[in-house]
Amino acid sequence: MPSQAKLVLHKPEVCLVSSLADVLSKSSSKDLSRTLILLPTQRLGTHLIARLARHWAAFIPPKISSLEAIIQQARPTTHGSVVSETSLEFIIQRTLHRETYKYLQPGHERELRLILGELYDNDCRDDGFEKGRNFIRQDIYRDPNYIDSLIYRLDEIEDVLLKVESYLEAQGRLCQGKRVAMASCCQGAIHQQLSQYEKIYLVAYTSVAPSWLPALKVVCQQANTEIWLSKKPDIYHRSSPLDLLCQHVENFLDDHKTCQADGISYPQEQAELLEVDTPFAELATVVQLISDLVAQGHESSQIGVLLTNEGIYGPLFSRLQEASFAGANLAMTSRLSNTELGRWLQRMMHCVEDPSLENWLDWMRDPYTTSWLLEQHEISMEALTWNLARSNAPTLEHFLRGDGESEELLVSLQELSRDFASGDHPLDHWVTTLFRWFNRCFGEKLTKLDKPSLLDAVSSFERALEDIGSLRSELLNRRDFFDFIDRFLLAAEVRVTGEPLQGVQVINLAESRYYPFSAVIILGCNEGTFPKGLPKDELLDNTLKKEMGLPGWDSLEAMEDQTFHLLKARIPKLYLLRSKYVAGQPTVRSRFIERLQAENRLALHKLPFQPEDFWQTIGKPTPESVLTPYHEGLVAVEPDSLWTKMSASSLEKLIRCPYRFLLSKAQIQPLDFFRRDDPRAEGEWLHKVLEVFFRGTYDEAELFSWHGVARDDFRSIALSRLERLTIMIGPAGIQSKPVYFHLIQHSWPAFVDHIDRFFGETLVTLSRGMKEASLGTMSRRRQTLKIRNLVRDCQGSIDSIDFSYGLTMLTDYKRKGNPTRRETQLGISPQLAFYALVVQGYHRDLDIKQMIVGYWNIIKGEWSTHGVGDECRDKAQERGLANQRSPSLPQILDATVRTWTWREKQVLDQERFYADPSCCGMCEYQDICRKDDPRYRVQLEDQADLNEFVSGEQQ
Numbered sequence: 001m002p003s004q005a006k007l008v009l010h011k012p013e014v015c016l017v018s019s020l021a022d023v024l025s026k027s028s029s030k031d032l033s034r035t036l037i038l039l040p041t042q043r044l045g046t047h048l049i050a051r052l053a054r055h056w057a058a059f060i061p062p063k064i065s066s067l068e069a070i071i072q073q074a075r076p077t078t079h080g081s082v083v084s085e086t087s088l089e090f091i092i093q094r095t096l097h098r099e100t101y102k103y104l105q106p107g108h109e110r111e112l113r114l115i116l117g118e119l120y121d122n123d124c125r126d127d128g129f130e131k132g133r134n135f136i137r138q139d140i141y142r143d144p145n146y147i148d149s150l151i152y153r154l155d156e157i158e159d160v161l162l163k164v165e166s167y168l169e170a171q172g173r174l175c176q177g178k179r180v181a182m183a184s185c186c187q188g189a190i191h192q193q194l195s196q197y198e199k200i201y202l203v204a205y206t207s208v209a210p211s212w213l214p215a216l217k218v219v220c221q222q223a224n225t226e227i228w229l230s231k232k233p234d235i236y237h238r239s240s241p242l243d244l245l246c247q248h249v250e251n252f253l254d255d256h257k258t259c260q261a262d263g264i265s266y267p268q269e270q271a272e273l274l275e276v277d278t279p280f281a282e283l284a285t286v287v288q289l290i291s292d293l294v295a296q297g298h299e300s301s302q303i304g305v306l307l308t309n310e311g312i313y314g315p316l317f318s319r320l321q322e323a324s325f326a327g328a329n330l331a332m333t334s335r336l337s338n339t340e341l342g343r344w345l346q347r348m349m350h351c352v353e354d355p356s357l358e359n360w361l362d363w364m365r366d367p368y369t370t371s372w373l374l375e376q377h378e379i380s381m382e383a384l385t386w387n388l389a390r391s392n393a394p395t396l397e398h399f400l401r402g403d404g405e406s407e408e409l410l411v412s413l414q415e416l417s418r419d420f421a422s423g424d425h426p427l428d429h430w431v432t433t434l435f436r437w438f439n440r441c442f443g444e445k446l447t448k449l450d451k452p453s454l455l456d457a458v459s460s461f462e463r464a465l466e467d468i469g470s471l472r473s474e475l476l477n478r479r480d481f482f483d484f485i486d487r488f489l490l491a492a493e494v495r496v497t498g499e500p501l502q503g504v505q506v507i508n509l510a511e512s513r514y515y516p517f518s519a520v521i522i523l524g525c526n527e528g529t530f531p532k533g534l535p536k537d538e539l540l541d542n543t544l545k546k547e548m549g550l551p552g553w554d555s556l557e558a559m560e561d562q563t564f565h566l567l568k569a570r571i572p573k574l575y576l577l578r579s580k581y582v583a584g585q586p587t588v589r590s591r592f593i594e595r596l597q598a599e600n601r602l603a604l605h606k607l608p609f610q611p612e613d614f615w616q617t618i619g620k621p622t623p624e625s626v627l628t629p630y631h632e633g634l635v636a637v638e639p640d641s642l643w644t645k646m647s648a649s650s651l652e653k654l655i656r657c658p659y660r661f662l663l664s665k666a667q668i669q670p671l672d673f674f675r676r677d678d679p680r681a682e683g684e685w686l687h688k689v690l691e692v693f694f695r696g697t698y699d700e701a702e703l704f705s706w707h708g709v710a711r712d713d714f715r716s717i718a719l720s721r722l723e724r725l726t727i728m729i730g731p732a733g734i735q736s737k738p739v740y741f742h743l744i745q746h747s748w749p750a751f752v753d754h755i756d757r758f759f760g761e762t763l764v765t766l767s768r769g770m771k772e773a774s775l776g777t778m779s780r781r782r783q784t785l786k787i788r789n790l791v792r793d794c795q796g797s798i799d800s801i802d803f804s805y806g807l808t809m810l811t812d813y814k815r816k817g818n819p820t821r822r823e824t825q826l827g828i829s830p831q832l833a834f835y836a837l838v839v840q841g842y843h844r845d846l847d848i849k850q851m852i853v854g855y856w857n858i859i860k861g862e863w864s865t866h867g868v869g870d871e872c873r874d875k876a877q878e879r880g881l882a883n884q885r886s887p888s889l890p891q892i893l894d895a896t897v898r899t900w901t902w903r904e905k906q907v908l909d910q911e912r913f914y915a916d917p918s919c920c921g922m923c924e925y926q927d928i929c930r931k932d933d934p935r936y937r938v939q940l941e942d943q944a945d946l947n948e949f950v951s952g953e954q955q
């Protein structure tokens with residue numbers, strides 16, 4: 001009897017799981033019950049048990065586990081409970097917040113958590129940083145300044161991780177990587193677990209982390225153990241993780257005799273390489289391939305569809321699941337923010353932080369909030385929505401009070417604001433409050449739901465909240481707590497495992513290892529997706545990581561390469577699919593496709609994609625017939641009641657797409673949530689800087705005055721004021737951001753030149769202009785316009801109106817992109833014309849004959865004239881603000897009125913606010929209008945009548 005394990009090496013084409021099932025089926029039922037099988041994924045274990053169940057009518061199954069689970073069960077002497085990833089990132093964030101670091105900043109939490117885990121996994125927590133520092137010091141070719149900054153950065157990373165770990169220790173907690181590394185060294189405890197079995201198999205591993213090696217050594221020392229690995233396939237990469245694992249095992253076996261075994265393998269057909277235009281066409285091809293494979297006799301659960309990029313293919317699969325992939329098992333990862341629970345959370349936070357009418361409405365209309373409200377109140381959400389949309393109430397409270405019948409509803413809603421009232425509280429207070437609201441809206445109803453994605457999201461959310469709630473922390477205010485939800489909870493990944501034995505298996509590449517599929521279709525075979533592109537690590541570069549003992553990028557590349565070649569060697573039928581374009585951008589075909597073309601002389605077949613054929617293939621009605629009941633934009637109100645109040649932005653929406661206008665009027669909140677790092681936040685403070693620059697007052701405090709500033713001094717004074725205001729109004733730390741240097745060196749000098757050109761010697765009029773001029777307060781008269789004989793109440797505010805030399809300059813500031821002149825001339829970007837139409841004639845300086853209108857692009861530092869009054873072109877040209885080709889202001893006003901009138905007539909004729917996809921741009925409602933849904937696309941494209949109108953206008 002050997003005193004140690006036996007290493008059995010199989011050819012790469014051998015199906016290890018089928019071979020193991022074959023061997024086990026020859027054991028006695030009694031032996032089977034005393035067998036332990038260690039497999040890398042749960043999916044393989046489930047499949048194996050199912051195979052055995054086909055052999056025995058009744059049996060006590062072997063124990064299925066994994067090496068990791070065996071390690072986890074060993075209890076190190078100093079142990080604590082493992083902190084979740086979300087809590088760990090939160091602790092790192094609090095530490096970054098408390099300490100002052102030069103190189104580390106909020107946003108680095110995830111990378112720091114991964115570094116900590118990798119340090120433990122790779123056994124270099126103790127010496128990794130010192131090795132890194134030595135390497136940097138020895139690199140004589142680097143600039144000394146750069147060396148210093150690298151070393152300081154390393155010092156800061158080490159410091160923050162030390163602080164985080166001592167905080168965890170004080171709380172009796174530790175990170176997962178540390179727990180595994182410690183437990184792996186508890187060889188006695190691991191041996192004890194293994195000794196309960198008469199036979200042990202460790203099968204289908206392709207690599208193990210260095211920190212698991214002590215545990216692997218114990219497995220190797222068990223005489224009753226067989227370790228089944230594949231021989232290294234012939235991969236492109238120079239190193240193979242499988243080869244390394246074999247070496248480790250062989251080193252642990254003092255007197256090893258490696259067996260070569262013949263296992264079960266299946267006849268193979270040539271791989272097929274397929275190319276289509278878009279990811280959607282890839283999915284349509286998948287539908288066709290699956291139907292062909294099933295017709296050829298493949299069981300659907302033996303067909304694997306492997307996603308190389310869940311971000312691209314996940315949403316497409318979900319969208320088509322009902323129509324084309326009914327019964328398929330979609331085991332995908334998504335962010336909590338993309339689940340129903342995540343959306344409910346975001347809506348709730350918006351409502352608390354900004355209790356505007358639309359945010360309240362949006363939260364109330366979330367299906368989970370609605371169902372909670374309907375449990376307690378007899379209300380019609382539909383009626384409430386439209387009454388709200390048409391009301392003039394400034395807040396929800398005003399509306400509900402005025403409504404009389406809805407007072408009780410108000411009381412329920414006010415509870416949310418009360419519960420999350422600001423103030424400093426311990427973390428568990430906030431967590432308990434959030435749990436209370438979560439249970440109200442979700443708790444009881446969940447058992448009735450049949451959505452694995454939501455159930456998985458809810459359970460991971462509950463686990464994360466429970467874990468974070470158990471941490472002792474300093475007091476937090478609501479904003480900090482919401483920040484935690486926003487940055488960590490909502491960003492957390494939710495994995496849906498699904499049912500591995502039923503239906504086509506849609507899984508990721510790593511999950512597919514060794515699963516005995518009879519056919520596999522790999523999607524997204526493009527460079528950057530498969531193999532993946534380089535990760536964007538900010539803190540440690542690849543070379544430095546390797547010098548510290550961490551795996552570099554090439555080890556991940558080698559693993560992907562190995563996975564592909566194991567699949568290629570073993571799977572009877574393999575398809576590699578790619579699309580030529582992703583998100584409109586051309587792609588480069590994967591090196592895996594290229595090699596198969598070059599070495600195996602395989603052809604890449606280009607497949608045409610016909611949407612009609614696709615719908616017929618899946619047995620669904622064609623788009624035209626599906627569309628009959630889809631009448632977007634039908635509302636039970638008079639259109640006139642929705643467009644009597646008009647702002648420049650709602651007019652633009654109406655002109656470009658009536659459906660977008662309707663959705664925004666009904667205050668449907670798009671899922672385009674405003675994040676604190678959103679570029680729009682930059683636009684807001686930049687606008688504020690310019691407003692304060694002219695006014696000289698900020699938060700009612702007088703900062704400076706333009707009175708008495710001489711022309712010669714103007715430039716230097718203006719620049720220093722802009723610099724000061726940038727620091728004062730911009731976000732914290734702006735002085736170290738690239739945008740600051742760009743503003744100081746380029747944008748502000750260009751802006752000062754521009755206003756100097758306009759004011760010239762008349763600087764004294766600089767503070768006479770109107771800034772952020774609200775249409776509602778500019779005159780005591782009602783701000784109205786009459787279009788189609790219907791009086792419109794006009795709303796909004798104008799960024800800047802300035803007066804000099806008898807000229808009036810109406811400016812809208814843009815952070816980056818302006819509408820084009822052509823769009824203004826056609827009336828499809830009506831903002832400037834709308835303002836000019838409304839303000840003309842309010843007083844003698846607001847005469848459109850003497851007015852120029854245009855956009856100032858703040859970042860680019862560029863002025864763009866979009867309209868010049870009839871009597872001021874010469875003056876404007878003299879001042880360098882216009883030229884002969886600058887559009888005529890009266891003409892753009894006419895064009896705007898014409899386009900506006902035309903659009904309203906279209907809506908009235910069609911009797912609905914239809915979706916017009918002529919200029920979707922960055923429309924926030926595209927998920928709602930379903931313009932990309934192939935069932936509706938054709939109809940919506942037929943409604944693109946703005947394009948036709950515009951071509952008629954241009955002729």
Ligand code: SF4
Nearest residue numbers: 657917920923926929
């Ligand atoms: S995505 Fe296009 S068609 Fe859809 S609502 Fe927006 S603008 Fe209209």
